[in-house]
Amino acid sequence: MLEYRQNRLGLEPLKSNKIATSSENFDSLEFRRVQCRGFFDEKKSIYVGPRSRSISGVTENGYYLITPLLPSPDDPNSLQTPILVNRGWVPRSWRDKALKVSKDDELSSVASTPAQESAKSSWWRFWSKKPIIVEEHSPAINSVEVLGVVRGSEKPSIFVPANDPGTSQWFYIDVPAIARTCGLPENTLYIEDINDNVNLSNPYPVPKDANTLIRSSVMPQDHLNYTLTWYSLSAAVTFMAIKRLKPKKSWR
Template sequence: MRSIAATKKKLGLSVVFLFLPCVATFGLGTWQVKRRDWKAELLDYKRKRLEQDPVPLALAMVDDTSSSSNGESALEYRRVVCDGVYDEEKSIFIGPRMKQLFGSSQRGYYLVTPLLPASSSDMQPAVLVNRGWVPAAWREDFEKGVVTPTLDERFHQDKIKTGTWWRTWWKGKPTMEISPAKGAVTVCGVVRKSENPSMFVPLNVPEQGQWFYFDVPAMLKAVGLPENSPYIEAVGSSPGTDDKITFPVPKEIEDFVRTSLMPNDHLTYAFTWYTLSAATTYMAFKRIREKPVKPLKNFR
């Protein structure tokens, strides 16, 4: 009797271990389907918000705060328009971040600058603005106080010396321009919040001016703005493929609805997990149905 009970217990444990991969892979496939549905709803929400006409930032803050208990989350992905003067001396750079320009991946940074009200009577609060992407050489000369068109020419000359793609693609002398930021400006942007960096992204070191990801509360503190100041990312049109680019290069609307994993990618992963689940289930049933092999008798 004891041997029979022990055999049943051993068989039960074997069944559990055989079907454990089946259940695990099926669960992962179901999780990917749910992630796909969640991602599709999120992107649809973003598109609907981004399709709305831009409104003055001060008006958007009043409307959304009155209709939601969390004004910051209600404002996210709203297109807004704000006016003011850039406080260039308090600019910070987030990166490095790569960007495709002229068919090549370039190393650079996002330029973030406070936008202050042009006058004391302005109803609009101070805003933290991500003005767009700039190449590494642009940052170097910006921090030195060199803000002339020769700055971007040096960037091109460096690329001509170090890369071959300029020689094959461009036969003339490339030119770039720096976006003028003196005086009052009007900015159209999208309200955003802090990033959620992965475990591989280093921590920010504000004391040393090292910023690897967008941490809105920390950035507001670093530039001296109130903690409830909004943060927006400037939007613009595609830089195109001509020979002239104005830095900083702002984001495009499509950048806000583009993620590393789109909904269809989750379906691909789900199909893979479900296939593995079916395969492991088949192998488990096949193993259970196999008749035990009888041991050979010893012959003298």
């Protein structure tokens, strides 16, 4: 398995705009590198965690930041369909700030009712002698280049709580569920960013490195090591128990 992943990561990166949107095709592309160009829809970011990260021996809790990457208009090199990008690890403060902004936006949208806006508009049209010119300022779109690796959903253990999208609680990566929450199809492509060009002035998010991707949380060799260790301990304990319980011979 380790060699298989290394070989896959060593292949030439694919262009995202040439990948067909098929879940079966995505399964066959796992651990292939993909080069994408588009812009991030920051307001639909998902925070998965908490996930710990050790820095100089100090462990800090944070989250994985997953954001939809959308096609850039008028860019021939842009991806053709949206994808999900795990941009890497961010501190807990990022999620706290995002939740606060989301809550403030909801409160402000409730406060400004359509009736108030309509009354204000009617009053202004009545008293103003100048024509009203409404200028629409569309936000600037900053296209980004992303080099990522195709991955799938995580398989949580029995100790991991269930995700709760309604309260923005994501404990593990469930690609179809995250895609639905972001308003995307369930078969949306999911990649993990592996760019090494980290801006020291703005180091977050911290992408995964290739070695972390190659080694899963528990590799087959680790399973073998655990098995040998437990069998050795069991044999040692059994031998000691038999030796202790065995009646001693009495010499007369």
